[in-house]
Amino acid sequence: MFTPIDGRTVLVTGGTKGIGKEIAGVFARAGANVVVTGRDAEQGEAAARELSGQGGEVAYAGGDVAKAADCERVAAETAARFGGIDVVCANAGVFPDVKLADMTEEDIDSIFATNVKGCLLTVKACIPHLERTGRGRVILTSSITGPVTGYPGWSHYGATKAAQLGFIRTACIELAPKGITVNAVMPGNIYSEGLDELGEDYLTSMTDSIPLGRLGKVEEIGAAALFLATDEAAFITGQTIIVDGGQVVPESLAALQSA
Ligand code: NAP
Numbered sequence: 001m002f003t004p005i006d007g008r009t010v011l012v013t014g015g016t017k018g019i020g021k022e023i024a025g026v027f028a029r030a031g032a033n034v035v036v037t038g039r040d041a042e043q044g045e046a047a048a049r050e051l052s053g054q055g056g057e058v059a060y061a062g063g064d065v066a067k068a069a070d071c072e073r074v075a076a077e078t079a080a081r082f083g084g085i086d087v088v089c090a091n092a093g094v095f096p097d098v099k100l101a102d103m104t105e106e107d108i109d110s111i112f113a114t115n116v117k118g119c120l121l122t123v124k125a126c127i128p129h130l131e132r133t134g135r136g137r138v139i140l141t142s143s144i145t146g147p148v149t150g151y152p153g154w155s156h157y158g159a160t161k162a163a164q165l166g167f168i169r170t171a172c173i174e175l176a177p178k179g180i181t182v183n184a185v186m187p188g189n190i191y192s193e194g195l196d197e198l199g200e201d202y203l204t205s206m207t208d209s210i211p212l213g214r215l216g217k218v219e220e221i222g223a224a225a226l227f228l229a230t231d232e233a234a235f236i237t238g239q240t241i242i243v244d245g246g247q248v249v250p251e252s253l254a255a256l257q258s259a
Pocket of ligand 1: 013014015016017018019020037038039040041043063064065066091092093094095114118141142143144186187188189190191192193194195
């Protein structure tokens with residue numbers, strides 16, 4: 001039995017759709033007050049309305065994680081609205097695909113700005129608020145793509161997701177004296193609006209490569225994040241949890257098919 005986290009405040013970047021929205025939903029249903037961020041205000045307000053009334057209060061704060069001023073403002077607005085920040089889920093991310101030979105400098109700058117710089121700026125802006133609680137939690141949404149696996153078209157994306165894991169290993173040491181833990185969830189293929197845009201063929205081939213025979217559900221990433229935010233996970237820092245239905249495990253296609 002885990003200690004309830006109701007009444008705590010959670011900031012979820014990229015919480016207006018997909019995985020982030022359901023991370024927000026899982027925390028809200030556990031009684032936490034949640035602020036979701038994203039650049040599309042209409043989508044953000046709709047997500048906050050949809051998630052409210054299930055437990056804790058859910059609000060939207062607009063912002064681009066690639067801009068330091070936006071990250072500072074969102075952290076300040078969250079703390080002002082709910083009296084602090086206990087948990088920050090740095091989840092905002094993009095995954096455009098382009099092969100290395102065709103990649104432009106702008107493609108590289110743009111994905112690193114959101115997935116890496118955005119993550120560091122988000123966490124940096126939240127540090128004073130997390131420290132004040134005495135039990136702050138930082139939870140990143142990384143990926144299996146990059147740290148463990150590869151997929152043509154995502155060399156830049158994989159580099160950003162591996163970079164996030166490099167980040168947590170030093171951040172967890174720097175923030176430990178402030179009572180803050182820093183961990184990451186590494187999703188496999190999770191059915192989200194963003195994944196849906198990759199098309200039917202991609203979704204089918206991914207489903208076929210997962211030992212559990214299905215794509216992940218967004219709430220399954222939310223559940224892993226919620227666990228890392230519990231009092232019972234207080235001694236876990238600098239670590240990762242893969243949530244992928246066993247996708248990274250088979251040695252070969254034959255290993256998967258002969259089960
Ligand atoms: P999604 O459905 O496309 O949602 C992405 C969210 O991030 C949206 O709320 C989007 O809102 C926000 N966002 C994007 N760029 C942003 C920016 N510059 N500033 C602020 N917010 C921004 O994607 P998803 O599938 O849920 O992915 C969420 C995270 O999970 C990403 O970090 C991704 O790398 C990771 N992940 C996903 C999967 C998967 O299978 N789906 C697997 C592994 C890892 P706006 O566009 O309005 O800003």
